[in-house]
Amino acid sequence: MTKYQVEEIEGDTVVSSGIVVENDPMKAAEVTAGQRVSPRALQHHCFRVVDEEHAAVYEYSFVGPDGRPDPAEWMKLSDLGQPTLGHIHQGAAPDEQDNFYTCQICGQPVDMRDLRQVMWHEQPRHEHLKLEVVKDS
Ligand SMILES: [Zn+2]
Structure with a gap:
């Protein structure tokens, strides 16, 4: 390197x-x-x-037009579809913070319980996701 x-x-x-x-x-x-x-x-x-x-x-x-996303137009969480809730083995983590990890690519905290966020941050290149408040139904 x-x-x-x-x-x-x-x-x-x-x-x-x-x-x-x-x-x-x-x-x-x-x-x-x-x-x-x-x-x-x-x-x-x-x-x-x-x-x-x-x-x-x-x-x-x-090679092509500058296709980099404008930070003002970050992907919104709801643009990725309905919540896909993952299940953590042995139930929810006792501490709310334990449900999050920090993305190595964009540095945003990722809620492991929401597979949409996990999948998004798995992409080799991506921007921050706009997080929206989700009400429990
Ligand atoms: Zn990320």
Whole structure:
């Protein structure tokens, strides 16, 4: 794995930059872009990947339109359908907090009793889910 500095560039402006650890620079750009990229930076909007260790610079552009979800349009829990309640062996956890784990991908707490949330957070790429208050019927 190599540490890459990935800069997202629009025109002459760096709009974001961060460190991505990946096997190759193209993958590092794809992780940042959230989609496939092509190794040609012909577009106004592109990614520059700097491998400081090997003093190399790569440029990539989007293959398709920027499809990254707008955080203002996060998937709502109810968009995933009706609640699918999982059952915990040996009954509910004694402590409410024990029903949650923290997603390794987006860092959001996931309620293990709701399989919709668990499935959502199983996806390799996803955004936070908007949690809604669910009334027990
Ligand atoms: Zn997640």
